[in-house]
Amino acid sequence: MDEPTDDEEQAKPASAKPTTRMKRRRYAPIKIANQIPMKRRREIEKALGEVGETPKKWSRNEGTKNHNFLKKRIKPGTIRHLEYDLLDVEIGESWPIPVSVIHGSRPGPVVTLLGAVHGDELVGPLALTYLCGPNFIGEDRVIDHNVLAGTIRIVPITNLPGYRRRSRYFPDGRDLNRSFPGKPDSNTTSRVAHGLWTQIISGSDYIVDLHTAAKGRTNIPQIRANLAHPSSNRTARAFGIETILDSEGPRGSLRRVANDTDIACITFEGGGSDEANPESVQISMYGIINLLRSLRMIPGYPSKPRFRILASGSVWIRSDQGGLLDVLAPAGSFVEEGEIVATVTDPEVPGESHDMTSPIRGLLISTATHPFVNSGSPIGHLLPVRRGVSTLMRRLDEEGCLIVSGSDGDPPWREDEDIEDIAVFGEWSGGSPDAEWGPSESAEGAEGDG
Template identity: 35%
Template sequence: MAKVKINRPFTLLGESIGVGERKTLALEAAKLYTHSPLNIPIEVVNGVMEGPVLMVCAAIHGDELNGVEVVRQLLAKIDPSQLRGTLIAVPIVNVFGFIHKSRYLPDRRDMNRSFPGSERGSLAGRMAYMFFNQVAVHCTHIIDLHTGAIHRTNLPQIRANLADEATAQMAKAFGTPAVIDASLRNGSLRSEAANLGIPVITYEAGEALRFDPIAIAAGVQGVDYVMRHLKMMRGKRPKKIPEPIIARSTSWVRAEVDGIVRAQVSLGERVTKGQVLAFISSPLGDSELELRAPRSGIIIGQQTMPLVNEGDAVFHIAYFANDNSVVEQQLETFIDGINDLEDELKTAELNN
């Protein structure tokens, strides 16, 4: 059995974090009009034993709040004396967007399409450059936490480039029932980190500007499982959790007309080719169009706003090689397990 090595001090943003120590840092991202500094909050937990450097970050899109709570709960349970390696927790990357409850930065750019950024570029490019070069490059692994965009909700899922073996192992360890084999998108944190050989997985769950208890509980549990997989924490991922099922492709079903949507299916539901997903009607009801599934699959995302224009994305369907009924059953088992976990946590809080 390999001997565990004692860790060493970890340096980030010019600050040294000692062995077995945790420290709160602030990365000055920009200044407000008042010249008040705007800082990205960072918590570094440096374990007593040598191991990976894992970053868990959230709110690259400032209105995606579930990940912020995932990071908070994660930090509450981490004990440096039991940790191997180093955890870098960044609950709010896009502080501008977070303050304004917006996905974007004030320049209306998407920070997750701006990596690796530029020292002399737009505000989004400058912030991406700063965060990437001062924080992300120091990591060996990254978990990027997201939700659906405004008026959209996502089933808990992992998106990852499964062609990379280390990334695939992280994706499977997280424990969501569905893993989307997603190609790298130019300008994303996932893409640019991968260019440096850093495995990154993206967790998607819930919707913007809302706390979703299932999405949060699944996120905390998933990060815990990945840390166990990386041997940063003692214990193994429970064997009773089924292996995730891989979706090799997905597509959005879009509205063919303008109108008011009456959904007939819900998140996580199995649908068959030609099944009616929704009716789109005029306000007076004098016209009505059926929105049908182009292929059999599972609903992994959907619009929550009942008002649509022609071309709006309404349902996101994932397509699996497995029997869709098997996938649906695993989703039900997963959600039941998360609900049980929530009940256990609430009981523990009441007893403390």
């Protein structure tokens, strides 16, 4: 069937009252894209089959209880701004971080939102700060504690010492997102992870962890989730953006450890470190609102993208020369096989430049931002797209970049069955989506998710 025209879409705004037919279809079975590798497809189907089709229900009749959190009793229908000490000490640095709790007047799930688990990734802190107050996506989007069903815990700056030092890491050089669930008597970062895990994360039903790419690269807004974990699969789709990478997360990452204890967890990535990428901030805010609406925690109907790319593998574009890189196709570009994506020049050999081309047609989800390259340096990360090309091409801007849902204002509501699933099969070289970027500047290494 042809795509709806813009006019047709406008006739179905986000606030449109759903028909009974729409309501019934809200929890329709999830389609498993038929090109995901058979083994992975079976794992996902099995996992989704085990839980049935309807997510857990919260009884609205029982009334709302106090939310016990950080030794406080938070009354229904209130917002509390608390402080939590990352380290339990009597002298020296305890690193108190701000935690806001919105405890709704109606019962519902507990959603925990985290920013700056990596201290130099600023999209999360900004999005979560805006989410708590008046913001640029509209006054009606402020979460009203009198209307909210359930509880939202907001931790805008998780790694406060890293944030202050403009570093991904904790002062001991370790990566918090490789240290969960942590130990109370181990190294500093492990102690912090243990405290967060037992005090902040514990009792959550859903977690959204907001990240950006690590230093030296940038990502298009994307979700990473273990699609074989049923509630994480639904959460990833509910976020309402196009690009979903199927990945359980590196060992010690919050996502993987949360899934191990059956808490739904997705990682959002958008932009790069040390920058306040406004598009990624806006998209992540819309995504969180979509999720809260999907869970029926706030009023309104979630918006959905025209298509979803469900990727279980990728292709890397590497430099075959050394020198200084000039990226011509930015992250988000849809590139053809043989298309020039970057050029490399060497100041020591003036007048000579080498073109780097894409080995295959696909969507560039990440590109290098640091210009210095050697032969073999990764310069672009590509999802090879073989199906759904015409659908995808209808959502490209003048420069050939994907217009991510939520970046061009409030995206429309559409029925789940009208969303085209575009599967990208393969595997993640090195075992996780970011492994080929290599270890980052720390001795601990930072392969895996940014």
